[in-house]
Amino acid sequence: MTDIDDIIRESLKFSPQTSKELNNKMINEYSESLKKGKKSPKWTVALIVPAVIACISAGTYMAIDGGFFRDKTTIFGTVIGQTYENATDEIEVTSDYSDGKLHINLNLLKYDYIPYSLSEEMNLYDFSLINLSDNTVAEDIHSDYAVVNGNIVDIAVDFNAVADTEYKLTINSFISSRKADQPLEIKGNWETFFET
Numbered sequence: 001m002t003d004i005d006d007i008i009r010e011s012l013k014f015s016p017q018t019s020k021e022l023n024n025k026m027i028n029e030y031s032e033s034l035k036k037g038k039k040s041p042k043w044t045v046a047l048i049v050p051a052v053i054a055c056i057s058a059g060t061y062m063a064i065d066g067g068f069f070r071d072k073t074t075i076f077g078t079v080i081g082q083t084y085e086n087a088t089d090e091i092e093v094t095s096d097y098s099d100g101k102l103h104i105n106l107n108l109l110k111y112d113y114i115p116y117s118l119s120e121e122m123n124l125y126d127f128s129l130i131n132l133s134d135n136t137v138a139e140d141i142h143s144d145y146a147v148v149n150g151n152i153v154d155i156a157v158d159f160n161a162v163a164d165t166e167y168k169l170t171i172n173s174f175i176s177s178r179k180a181d182q183p184l185e186i187k188g189n190w191e192t193f194f195e196t
Contacts (some may be wrong), residue, residue, distance in 0.1 A: 014141070053103035066090060066110070067186075081175075081182055085088075095169055095192040101193070102157040104143075111151035116182055119176040121145035122153045123181050125185055126172040132193075133165050145177055161196035168193050 067087040068153040071079045094106040104124065108116045123145045129138040161167065164165045171190040 006035075014178050024185075029095070060064045066169060067115075067188075082184065082185045084161065084176075084184055086188065087186050088190065090116075091186075091188065091190065091191050093190040095194045097159075097161055097167075097194050097196045098161075100158075100160070100162070102159045102169075104155040104157065104171075104192070106153035106155070106174075108148070108151040108153065110147075115176060115186065116151075118150070118178055118181075119148045121147055122186075123157065123175050123177075124155060124157070124171065126187075127173040129159070129166045130170070131162060131165055132168055133162075163196055166193060166195050 005089040029125050036041055067084050069082050069084050072081040073079050090110045091109070092109060092139055094105045095109075096103050096105075106122065108119075112114055123141055129141060130136070130140060138159065141157055141159055143155055146153050146155040169192050171188075171192075173185050176186055
């Protein structure tokens with residue numbers, strides 16, 4: 001089992017509220033007070049509790065394997081909604097171009113988990129489409145919500161492509177919709193290539 005003194009020393013190292021020099025001084029003072037059998041200095045409580053919480057939060061964030069929900073807040077801290085973060089490995093994205101439409105096919109790998117199990121429709125939200133022959137960004141792209149059918153979503157995008165050209169589609173987020181609920185942005189990093 002880890003000694004509480006080791007935890008406190010490590011917490012002081014990562015305290016975001018102090019400089020490195022001051023942190024080292026506090027760690028040394030704390031260590032000296034332990035050697036002399038004194039009680040912990042009063043400042044340790046004020047710094048250690050937030051530092052331990054910050055370390056635990058950072059550790060939890062790093063340990064998350066897959067997506068997680070995050071509150072969207074105003075600059076005043078008021079929660080105005082949520083986003084779903086880190087979904088890259090939970091959705092496979094492929095694309096192909098035919099009949100004047102770009103078809104973006106989503107395979108929801110965790111379709112029986114929230115938020116996917118609650119999604120009725122999905123659409124592109126934050127994305128860019130680049131013509132690789134001249135590195136121009138395609139504009140005036142329109143798509144409608146596509147129905148979620150189990151683990152499959154086929155988003156059709158109206159797009160007039162240049163013939164015999166390769167494109168790169170970069171997606172940073174999708175938007176998920178369900179009746180009577182606020183739309184949910186699902187964030188990640190996806191890239192797919194297609195030829196016309």
